[in-house]
Amino acid sequence: MNLRRVRRAVPLLLLGLFAALLVLGVRAVGPFLVVADRLEPSDAIIVLEGGTPAREVEAAVLYRRELAPVVVLALARDPFPVARQLAGEPILQERAARALEYAGVPRHAIVRLERQAENTAQELQVxxxxxxxxxxxxxxxxxxxxxxxxxxxxxxARYQARIPALVHPTLYEPFVPGRWWRSRRSLEEGLHELVAIAHFFIGSPLPTFDRGD
Structure with a gap:
């Protein structure tokens, strides 16, 4: 009788163990995604495209701390160029530059890259x-x-051995690592990053944008 109870309990124990490991794994994803290197004086602050104005405001704070003499802005491919032009809106890079200026970075300290990038890997290459x-x-x-x-x-993987980079998260964009799965927005962002990291390692035959072939 006791042996039967033990046999019945084993699957439940294994299921409980799996659930516990799953919870621990989910909790670990948030802290894994966030990197915050110790900052040192550098030659440039480079703002990755997206998240305007949160990233630009953070870059302006670092500039005012005199951690670098210039702030560099990417030129990302706009998914809605025609609509933006018809609406009279500035391009994404111009919006970012305006945010920097408003946050205290002088125009002469803002560098606008001219080569267009379609994704993070291309942007970092530029x-x-x-x-x-x-x-x-x-x-x-x-x-x-x-x-x-x-x-x-x-x-x-590609550049650190030649030009060291310090990676810094903006403090003006909400993402709580310990609670990343508790809102749909954070969950979507976290899962997107995990998939994108996997994509970097294994590659994909699909382009970032439809080529219209």
Missing amino acids: DFEHARARGFRRVILVTSPQHTRRVRVIWN
Whole structure:
């Protein structure tokens, strides 16, 4: 009789153990995604495209702390260029530049990259090539908290040995690592980053944007 009870209890115990491990794994995802390197004086603060104005405001704070003499802005591909033009809205890079100026970065300290990028990997490549051409020895990469791990993974894999980068999350974009799964928005962002990191390692035959072929 006792043996039967034990046999019946084993699947329940295993299920409970699996559930506990799953919960621990889910909890670990948030802290894993967020990277915050110790900041040091650098040659440039590079703002990853997106999250305007949260990333730009953080970059302005770092600029005012005199951590770098210039702030670099990417030129990302706009998914709605025609609609934006018809609506009289500025391009994404111009919006970012305006946010920087309003937050206290002088116009002469803002560098606008001219080569367009479609995704984070391409953007970091453009950033690296700009840094190398200017002879930079160290840069600070500012982005959203949940985006920092992907930035760190890509930069480490391709560029860190040549130009060290310090990855820094903006404090002005809400993402609580310990509660990342408790809202739909944070959950979607977290899962997107996990998939994007996996995509970087295994690749994908699909382009970021439809080529219209």
